[in-house]
Amino acid sequence: MNPPPALVVMGVSGSGKSTVGAALAEALGVPFVDADDLHPLTNIEKMRAGLPLDDDDRWPWLRAVGDAIRAASTGTGTGAPATGVVVACSALRVSYRDAILERAPRTRFVLLQGDREMLLGRLRSRTGHFMPASLLDSQLDALEPLGPHEPGLTVDAADTPEAVIAEVRGFLTRSPDGPQRIAHP
Numbered sequence: 339m340n341p342p343p344a345l346v347v348m349g350v351s352g353s354g355k356s357t358v359g360a361a362l363a364e365a366l367g368v369p370f371v372d373a374d375d376l377h378p379l380t381n382i383e384k385m386r387a388g389l390p391l392d393d394d395d396r397w398p399w400l401r402a403v404g405d406a407i408r409a410a411s412t413g414t415g416t417g418a419p420a421t422g423v424v425v426a427c428s429a430l431r432v433s434y435r436d437a438i439l440e441r442a443p444r445t446r447f448v449l450l451q452g453d454r455e456m457l458l459g460r461l462r463s464r465t466g467h468f469m470p471a472s473l474l475d476s477q478l479d480a481l482e483p484l485g486p487h488e489p490g491l492t493v494d495a496a497d498t499p500e501a502v503i504a505e506v507r508g509f510l511t512r513s514p515d516g517p518q519r520i521a522h523p
């Protein structure tokens with residue numbers, strides 16, 4: 339049997355990746371990985387200083403994210419059985435998602451899409467995080483929505499985590515196996 343697919347909960351800063359991703363992993367009974375924890379310190383310091391990351395900053399990080407997904411979802415290198423995994427990762431551009439798919443081909447993406455005002459409100463009231471609200475616009479500029487040929491689904495970032503979990507469960511039931519390409523609205 340194929341191992342369960344990996345899910346990447348993606349979107350701009352403040353869209354709820356960490357919150358929804360952790361709740362989704364718990365609901366599905368699989369491990370959760372926050373890609374924020376895979377950034378090199380130089381990336382964290384750059385964002386903390388209010389500077390957006392560029393491709394050179396992101397490629398090594400995305401490779402590490404892809405490797406972590408492959409390891410967790412197949413058990414490779416961990417000695418653990420394949421369990422599936424949920425990862426919170428911005429994965430803003432198609433090319434970034436392709437880089438993840440190269441390493442972990444059965445990954446599906448869950449894009450949390452929200453409007454700027456809501457996201458800004460969330461970031462301004464979030465405390466204890468390195469990412470300043472001033473970087474939101476650079477994130478929205480970089481974001482490329484999921485295309486019709488990408489595997490995954492787009493959901494409303496304003497929904498409750500429970501509602502997103504229900505949508506993802508429905509999606510997994512409709513396409514339980516393999517890297518199907520799902521049409522997006």
Ligand SMILES: Nc1ncnc2c1ncn2[C@@H]1O[C@H](COP(=O)(O)OP(=O)(O)O)[C@@H](O)[C@H]1O
Pocket residue numbers: 349350351352353354355356357358426460461463464465495496497498499
């Ligand atoms: N679905 C949601 N509804 C209401 N608030 C949320 C939701 N998801 C996240 N939040 C809140 O918004 C802020 C940003 O969420 P977070 O998960 O850190 O986003 P991201 O990981 O995408 O940057 C946090 O303060 C979090 O509590």
Ligand SMILES: O=C(O)[C@H](O)[C@@H](O)[C@H](O)[C@H](O)COP(=O)(O)O
Pocket residue numbers: 350351352355356373374385390391396428429430469477
């Ligand atoms: O590609 C990037 O520019 C960063 O990875 C960024 O998108 C990511 O969102 C940060 O890690 C901020 O953390 P939060 O998304 O948790 O705010």
